[in-house]
Amino acid sequence: MSELKVTGVVQSRREFLRNFLRGVLLVGLAGMGARVMLGRRCQSAGDFDRQKLCKGCPDVAFCPSAVLSVGRKVWQLDPSKCTQCGRCATHCVLQSSAVKCVHRPAQCGYCRLCFGFFQPGATTLNSAAENQICPTGAIRRKFIEEPYYEYTIDESLCIGCGRCVKGCSAFGNGSLVLQVRHDRCVNCNECSIARDCPSDAFRQIPATTPYRLKAGTESSAS
Amino acid sequence: MMRTVALLFYLLMPVLTVLGENRFPQPQFESGYSMPAISVPAPRVASWELLDVLVLGGALSLAAWLILKKRSRRGVFLLTVFSLLYFGFWRKGCVCSIGGIQNVAAWLSGNEAVLPLSVAAFFILPLVFALFFGRVFCAAVCPLGAIQEMMILFPKRLPRPVSLALGMVPVVYLGLAVLLAATGSAFIICRHDPFVPIFRLGGELSVLLAGVFLLLVGIVVARPFCRFLCPYGVLLNWASRLSKWHATITPDECVKCRLCERACPFDAIRVPVASLVSESRGIGVRRMKWLLLLLVFLTGIGLWTGSRLEGVLAPINSKVKLDQVLRSNHPAVEKKYALELEAFRSGGRNPQVLRAEAEAVRRQFRVGGACLGGFLGFVFGMSMVGVSIRRSRDAYEPDRGECLSCARCFRSCPKEQKRLKP
């Protein structure tokens, strides 16, 4: 009889402790959730084109457009830091890297002798494969008018090796840059290129402005 | 002419790469050519994030209902298949609750300024559900658990000491992952996630092979990753021990028929133990004293060892590593890190600044390492205390921590059979 009573006391004491600890943990987790909610920073301010809903609310807690995407980040590399080491082509978790070469026509000189297109030792300035710097022939060269040529990147062929980027930044206008292409990138929690980038060029930047197409700036997606 | 250009190219490359842009003026086109716009595709996952969190919440609620109310293994299994397809192959396994530990650690330590809301939800929700209903997340929602669930064909029992010892591995993994994430060094859980390469149908070969290996082991040792590796499983295990409700083997009262004894592929069913009258109070108290002493001792050992781990752990941080390489002056080392060194030099960064930054990281590792060691010592000690305290139990019950709430054992109970076909 008395033994039963003791067991009963122990049991209820244990029950109390469990309830107490559970309560503490629940409060902790709820507090964490609340901090995350309240600590949100609006990243769409000034980005009215994309976020049609954005009225420039002073307090992000009232933001109607981005309940969950606030605070969301995506991986991107900063072209001004990138040294075109070649790891972008090999270190992405995807079979064909999510990093591709992006051509910025507004920066391009439309050069006849393009250092992003031609191999340094090229003998003639035509599109023969042995003249091209790109290992996969992903760059298209098209005559526009004397003496200008237009260059375009075929992203399905580009492997993101950055050789063209290196050539163009060394001798040309630097109109070619490497960028994480967000239609391909699966946005890994830890980008496996970022981990091994020798130039520390990768950062997580707001998903509303997911590109860095000018040095030091972020561009919004269309 | 081309030869000269080529020569110049190689000579000037390093200098010019730094200098950059706009050597040639913008052309003035006469043929009416207009420049194409740059395409900037939006992140494809952005719009799915809200849906993911809703599906997660829905799946957790459904799992809790299926296990605790409906008691349906079939339902749990179907939900597992759905989770495997949705969170695994469709969402490609990222970001998951397990990896979320690191984001939370980096955020709490101040290393990461924001914790995205969806990551927070993925970390918090399964724990909250575990506090109420047990590990329903593991039962039917986690994609890593789901893929292993499909492989349980001929589960064998493991000797209890073996599974207890192996059960310490996840705790070490958890501690290391938190330390490395909090110091901004690495996300080792993501790096070594064995099943994500399978979901993505690609990835690092060694990790992919590890995943295949674990799946093969999983044919005889049920869910090896969940039981002997998963760091989130440790947290869920602790939360589940405090759970308000939990799956029970029998819907009624246990008649101790022993029919369920072997039904659990995870060895989580505990047999009844007679209450202890044999031990006198004095012996019990003395044993408790020794155990507490052992606990303090183990924690102390852990603290001491942990603070000494800095030399091994800190070089995982890229700043510390680079600082080491810069100071090594060893040709073999410099060759191995040639790309890093080139980038460092061409970036014009100051070695002194790097040294200071690396030193700060090292300091974090000294403090964090001690915490890690102390934590591990404490957990080891606690598990020893747990093993040596014998509690009376008068029914077959699942171990609240280890039970994955898979609902397999329900049908082995004759009372359940009666409930289904009265």
Ligand code: SF4
């Ligand atoms: S890994 Fe870094 S340095 Fe190398 S190409 Fe990519 S961004 Fe550039």
Ligand code: SF4
């Ligand atoms: S050279 Fe490399 S980065 Fe440039 S277009 Fe070709 S594959 Fe892409």
Ligand code: SF4
């Ligand atoms: S986040 Fe993942 S998919 Fe995207 S570039 Fe990095 S490794 Fe590739």
Ligand code: SF4
């Ligand atoms: S133990 Fe870990 S991997 Fe296994 S189901 Fe639970 S959370 Fe997923």
